[in-house]
Structures are given as C-alpha cells and as structure tokens.
Amino acid sequence: MSRIDDTKKFVPIRIAVLTVSDNRSLADDKSGQVLVDRIAAAGHTVADRQILPDERDQIAAQLRAWSEMAEVDAIVSTGGTGLTGRDVTVEAHRDVYEKEIDAFGTIFTIVSMQKIGTSAVQSRATAGVANGTYLFALPGSPGACKDAWDEILLKQFDYRHRPCNFVEIMPRLDEHLRRK
Template sequence: MTSPPAREFVPVRIAILTVSDTRKLEDDVSGQTLSDRAAADGHLLSARKIVKDDIRAIRHIIRDWANRSDVDAIITTGGTGLTGNDVTIEAIRPLFEKEIEGFGPLFHIISFPKIGTSTIQSRATAGVMKGKYIFCLPGSPGACKDGWDGILRQQLDYRHKPCNFVEIMPRLEEHLKRGK
C-alpha cells in the first residue's frame, strides 16, 4: 500500500497589527517577532502597522485588512490583558462571524509551563471574519513566540496533519453561497 503524496507548502498572506500606546515600528519587538517567524516559515507579510489602544482605530484597520484580497490571516499583538487600556478583544470579538473557541485555552496550556498562573491574565482569542483568520495574542515577545511556535506554525501549514486552518480557508465563506 502506498502512502498519499506529500502536500506542498502553501504560503499564507499575513497582516500583523501591534496594539500599543507606546510602541513604534523601530522598537516593536513583538510585531517583529511575529514577522520574523512567519517569514522564516515561508509566509508572506501583507501589511504591518501599529495602532493605539482605541476600539474604533483597531476596528478600522481590521475591517480594512479583512476586505483586502492579499490578506489571508491577521495577527494582533497587545491589548489582550485586563487593564482599562486593553481593548483589543472588545474591538475585534464583535467582528467575528465565528470564534475559534479552542484558541485561547490552547494558548493557556502552552503558556502555563512558562509563566504559571500569570497566563490567566491573557484573553488571547481567535475568530473568522470575511473568510480571514484573526488571531489576538498578548503583547509580550514571549507570548508571540508561544502563539506562533505552539499553534500558528502548525495550523497555518497546509502540510500539517490531521488537519489545519489552510485546508479549510476556501470554505470559510460557504455560508454566503447557500442562498444561491
């Protein structure tokens, strides 16, 4: 019995948004960490920005990127904590058509051995909007490494089995075609 042929890698077009009142591109270690890891794994950077902790400003960028044909996935870093300025989740969660409910718990499982119970202060989450994946990670470089290395590297790799996010990308908007 022969095994099925190996799948070829499919690069994902990724936009990275850092949510911070203090960072600039030059000192955005978390955004750079995600950009570097995505590129090293063969993905394409479609856009990268920094935005202040402002619900309307965050939503504006997310909506813009969700409408772009050169973006498959959006990764945010920052604004997922519990302080008054942490508004990434409040800005983005209402935009989800579907939430990827296992993302946050899996992030906590990966984070716990490194930072212990402090992981409870993160509201990492993910969802789908307009056929695009949106992943919201905490703002620390360590959390970005955990999110990429522990979840996104595999789930954004078409070769990962038994299943991955890339193989279902073409079907994310099939609910829009049902009425036709």
C-alpha cells in the first residue's frame, strides 16, 4: 500500500503547464489554474505556463521545447484529449514521447470511473517520457485536472511516496542519451 516516508526529505520539481484550447485565455483558464494552484500548494515550482490552440504541430513543438529545457522536469497539459476532430493533444504528445507510461491512462480511467462513471470512456489521458522529462495529457475539465493531480500526480511527484515514485527515477530517465 502506498504511504509517505517521513524520514525522507521532500524534493520539489519544476512543472510546466500547457492548456490546449481554441478559445481560452489566462483569465478564464480554470483547468490550467487548478493545476497551477495544486502544483504550488504541493511545494513544486510552476516552470512556465502557456495556452495554445488545438494545433498538433504547435502543441508538439511546445512539448519538445520544454522537454529539452533543464529548467523543466515535467509537463502537464490539459485539454484536447477527447474524441472530437479538433482534439489532437494525445497525438501531439505521442509525436514527442520516447516511451509511453501506459498505466497512467488506465489508472486515470479507474479514478475517473469513481467520479463520472462510464463517461470516463471518452477520455484519452496519456503520459510519457521524452528527453528525461515527464509529459502528461489530461482532459480539459477542472474536475479531471483535480482528480489526476490529487489521486495520481501529487503522490507520484512526491519523493517520499512509497513504494516508488516518479521523482526518484528522474536522474535515470535520460541515461540512454548519455551512453557512449
């Protein structure tokens, strides 16, 4: 069972937040703000925040740029994970991933099922790794962002979380790039 090991010191990470929307601005970006507020409350740093339209190439370019920055440890996007023709965030993420974190979507679906029942089937939440950086694509609703953060990311971004967490393996995410 998961738990926090209080003998270990908390290690803050730097997280960039990307909202994908054709019509939101910072003033009305509730989902992005949910993430920013939770990241800060958890003791992490918001490394950057952007809003981009539902354009696959633009999304992938921003993900690549952030994943190549030493100042960004993780990227969380919100929006564009549904089934409509303009929903291209998942495809943009997969254009960038070196490895997919397959279980993230499954766990997110389990969490969502408890809140919204079978409507969870419409989400295509995904996660992966690129350039030693974690990338997560969440649905565009504030509720989905709260659920993903509170039930999954808060714990996995806490170095003290046991039996394991994302932070403790961060130094090894790009070891294949350092091999000669």
